[in-house]
Amino acid sequence: xxxxxxxxLTRRDFLRTTAGAAGALALAGCTVPTATLAPxxxxxxxxxxxxxxxxxxxxxxxxxxxxxxxxxxxxxYRYVLEEVVEGAWEPKAxxxxxxxxxxxxxxxxxxxxxxxNYIQMGLVQPLDELLATSTHPWVNTLQDxxxxxxxxxxTQYEGKTYFIPMKLNIHLxxxxxxxxxxxxxxxxxxxxxxxxxxxxxxKEALADDDVVPFAARKEVFRTLGTxxxxxxxxxxxxxxxxxxxxxxxxECIAMFxxxxxxxxxxxxxxxxxVADWQKGKxxxxxxxxSWIRIGRAIWGSQNIKGTIPPKVDASNPDRTWIHLDSGFxxxxxxxxQQGLDWLLAVLGPEGAPANRYWSGTLTFSGMPVHTExxxxxxxxxxxxxxxQKAYAAIPTSVLQPMEAGRYYPIIQSKIWPWLExxxxxxxxxEVAMQNVLDEVNAEIDKLIS
Amino acid sequence: xxGVAGNLSGxxxxxxxxxxxxxxxxxxxxxxxxxMLGYLFILPAMALYLTxxxxxxxRGVMIAFSDYRFLIPNHQPxxxxxxxxxxxxxxxxxxxxxxxxxxxxxxxPLNVGLGLLIALLISKIRHPLExxxxxxxxxxxxxxxIAVALLLWKQLLHPQFGYINYFLREYMGIARPPAWLADPxxxxxxxxxxxxxxxxxxxxxxxLIGLYNINTEYYEAAAIDxxxxxxxxxxxxxxxxxxxxTIVLVLTAGVLGTAEESLILFGVTQAGPENAGMLxxxxxxEIAFFVGERRWGYAAAINLAxxxxxxxxxxxxxxxxxxERME
Numbered sequence: 001x002x003x004x005x006x007x008x009l010t011r012r013d014f015l016r017t018t019a020g021a022a023g024a025l026a027l028a029g030c031t032v033p034t035a036t037l038a039p040x041x042x043x044x045x046x047x048x049x050x051x052x053x054x055x056x057x058x059x060x061x062x063x064x065x066x067x068x069x070x071x072x073x074x075x076x077y078r079y080v081l082e083e084v085v086e087g088a089w090e091p092k093a094x095x096x097x098x099x100x101x102x103x104x105x106x107x108x109x110x111x112x113x114x115x116x117n118y119i120q121m122g123l124v125q126p127l128d129e130l131l132a133t134s135t136h137p138w139v140n141t142l143q144d145x146x147x148x149x150x151x152x153x154x155t156q157y158e159g160k161t162y163f164i165p166m167k168l169n170i171h172l173x174x175x176x177x178x179x180x181x182x183x184x185x186x187x188x189x190x191x192x193x194x195x196x197x198x199x200x201x202x203k204e205a206l207a208d209d210d211v212v213p214f215a216a217r218k219e220v221f222r223t224l225g226t227x228x229x230x231x232x233x234x235x236x237x238x239x240x241x242x243x244x245x246x247x248x249x250x251e252c253i254a255m256f257x258x259x260x261x262x263x264x265x266x267x268x269x270x271x272x273x274v275a276d277w278q279k280g281k282x283x284x285x286x287x288x289x290s291w292i293r294i295g296r297a298i299w300g301s302q303n304i305k306g307t308i309p310p311k312v313d314a315s316n317p318d319r320t321w322i323h324l325d326s327g328f329x330x331x332x333x334x335x336x337q338q339g340l341d342w343l344l345a346v347l348g349p350e351g352a353p354a355n356r357y358w359s360g361t362l363t364f365s366g367m368p369v370h371t372e373x374x375x376x377x378x379x380x381x382x383x384x385x386x387x388q389k390a391y392a393a394i395p396t397s398v399l400q401p402m403e404a405g406r407y408y409p410i411i412q413s414k415i416w417p418w419l420e421x422x423x424x425x426x427x428x429x430e431v432a433m434q435n436v437l438d439e440v441n442a443e444i445d446k447l448i449s
Numbered sequence: 450x451x452g453v454a455g456n457l458s459g460x461x462x463x464x465x466x467x468x469x470x471x472x473x474x475x476x477x478x479x480x481x482x483x484x485m486l487g488y489l490f491i492l493p494a495m496a497l498y499l500t501x502x503x504x505x506x507x508r509g510v511m512i513a514f515s516d517y518r519f520l521i522p523n524h525q526p527x528x529x530x531x532x533x534x535x536x537x538x539x540x541x542x543x544x545x546x547x548x549x550x551x552x553x554x555x556x557x558p559l560n561v562g563l564g565l566l567i568a569l570l571i572s573k574i575r576h577p578l579e580x581x582x583x584x585x586x587x588x589x590x591x592x593x594x595i596a597v598a599l600l601l602w603k604q605l606l607h608p609q610f611g612y613i614n615y616f617l618r619e620y621m622g623i624a625r626p627p628a629w630l631a632d633p634x635x636x637x638x639x640x641x642x643x644x645x646x647x648x649x650x651x652x653x654x655x656x657l658i659g660l661y662n663i664n665t666e667y668y669e670a671a672a673i674d675x676x677x678x679x680x681x682x683x684x685x686x687x688x689x690x691x692x693x694x695t696i697v698l699v700l701t702a703g704v705l706g707t708a709e710e711s712l713i714l715f716g717v718t719q720a721g722p723e724n725a726g727m728l729x730x731x732x733x734x735e736i737a738f739f740v741g742e743r744r745w746g747y748a749a750a751i752n753l754a755x756x757x758x759x760x761x762x763x764x765x766x767x768x769x770x771x772x773e774r775m776e
Binding site: 098 | 518519520521522523524607608609610628630631632717718719720721722723724735738739740741742744
């Protein structure tokens with residue numbers, strides 16, 4: 001082979017070279033950049049990864065993050081909001097924490113019932129030191145800007161701050177006003193005794209339309225727990241477990257039994273009443289505010305109204321179920337201070353990102369936690385009269401303590417089969433609740449923490 | 450090597466291409482090279498299998514013999530057979546297991562029988578395009594996401610507004626049709642039927658492959674001998690479909706530990722009326738991801754036990770199939 005021939009590019013070499021180059025380019029294209037490219041001499045921007053559920057990103061956290069990125073564009077940091085699937089991200093996050101390889105700096109949502117669990121898992125870090133070093137304008141006044149002091153209390157565990165509130169959930173009674181008028185009522189009566197009389201009249205008035213007067217949700221804290229808060233000053237015992245062994249609890253479930261027996265509600269509707277509510281086949285339900293929002297989306301604000309639940313005695317203060325969902329900074333977060341700053345900006349009392357986010361809470365889930373946001377979105381408007389009444393009940397209601405999350409899944413898992421048997425008339429209340437207690441205690445005995 | 454063995458004097462033997470050792474090395478290299486090439490070809494599949502099947506399986510078995518609690522950092526002490534002892538004494542486990550057996554007893558014959566019936570009907574269609582259309586229709590539910598499929602069923606089965614009860618009331622004259630998923634008595638059969646609709650397409654396809662592989666001359670010869678349709682089915686079709694039955698039944702044996710139907714139809718926080726949707730797979734899910742300290746050890750033990758039961762069922766099917774072959 002001559003020197004000339006050796007120097008010539010063969011077809012095979014050409015193909016090898018181009019294939020290699022194409023592969024290298026493809027690999028380069030797949031690489032996730034950790035920092036945005038900047039011209040030589042310009043400061044580089046560090047990406048800070050934060051997560052939330054898609055629903056809450058849609059609700060406003062995505063827009064709020066974009067607004068906050070605009071505000072801090074010269075800071076050298078940029079927030080990247082990653083949307084994760086509820087429940088599926090937790091094992092991944094725990095692995096990252098335990099491997100010392102945490103990608104995310106903050107999380108935009110921790111359900112009230114899971115916050116205690118997250119602390120036990122080691123997912124959440126205390127915020128006190130970060131709060132002390134934060135330069136956010138409202139960081140020092142945050143505690144005073146919550147609508148009520150028990151909102152701040154619900155962010156604390158063993159004397160430390162772990163969470164930044166991301167929405168308040170105050171449970172309400174949502175009802176079809178047009179149906180109530182058919183039974184001769186303008187609104188919900190003040191006591192349960194009067195309410196029960198009304199259910200009887202509703203049943204008669206709506207019999208031809210196949211409308212069930214009342215629907216319970218099969219989630220212990222929604223309907224049953226909310227009704228129970230009106231029977232006792234504090235629904236939790238000294239260990240923060242729901243008092244399912246109290247006489248008031250028995251009284252509460254007995255009231256429901258009467259409604260089942262009288263046909264004011266039924267076990268079929270209990271399984272999934274939202275479909276019946278949407279189709280106009282339910283007159284009243286106790287639930288979060290989303291029950292009312294769903295109803296209004298179909299039947300209009302003129303027909304769907306809301307209020308706090310009735311009381312055992314008219315002289316009792318207004319009480320209802322309240323819990324607080326929150327955001328947090330991950331243990332081992334790569335940028336903990338920036339993680340907290342993002343939470344403070346998006347979930348704070350004022351500013352463009354916070355204004356955007358808190359407006360979203362009233363469209364999907366929850367309500368504001370700060371006085372400023374309450375006044376802006378609820379207090380000074382006429383669009384949510386039921387929420388004004390609900391907020392007024394906060395001081396006399398007990399906000400779900402973080403430690404209640406320890407017992408919630410156990411109670412939810414064990415109580416329903418026995419309640420359904422009791423309401424169906426198969427067992428007495430005493431036997432049903434004794435079995436529930438035995439099963440709940442057996443599960444609690446298995447806990448080692 | 451053959452050159453060395455044939456050289457009785459022990460002196461190195463020269464070959465046209467070089468020395469003995471060179472030849473041996475070349476041969477070894479060649480075999481080694483071939484072997485490596487073979488390993489290279491199976492490497493991707495092996496890597497996927499080891500990563501996503503073998504490792505999780507071994508890890509699962511290890512977890513089943515520990516008190517792994519996900520909520521408590523670094524808590525996974527070996528606890529011997531304690532999980533299995535607890536399972537033996539766990540009333541909820543046995544109730545769930547009974548429901549799973551009930552589910553399997555409905556699901557398996559329906560899935561296999563319906564699959565065979567529909568495959569037979571499709572195989573009788575001679576027009577290729579028409580039969581292709583039916584095959585696609587039959588297989589469509591399999592490719593539909595299971596959440597979509599089951600939520601579709603949930604709407605159909607709504608006691609008051611579902612089309613099924615509307616049909617039963619309006620056209621069949623049944624004044625009080627069952628409440629299906631809202632009635633503890635009907636929950637397991639309803640879940641099984643919905644799951645059969647979702648999965649039967651796979652069996653139809655397997656049976657069709659089996660049916661298309663049967664030589665038509667057998668039927669022609671049998672028809673000449675006077676065998677009717679039923680006799681042809683029992684004496685030709687069924688025996689020649691035996692390998693397909695084996696595959697179908699073995700694949701179905703894993704249904705004992707299913708959890709997804711219950712989780713999708715009732716949600717994560719409740720298991721249907723009076724917990725009637727609490728199948729054993731769901732019970733393991735609850736223990737691992739919902740209740741208490743997320744006891745992955747106990748949940749893994751339950752799943753391991755279910756896996757062993759499924760393997761035993763599969764072994765019985767294989768044994769019966771082999772017995773038939775030997776006859």
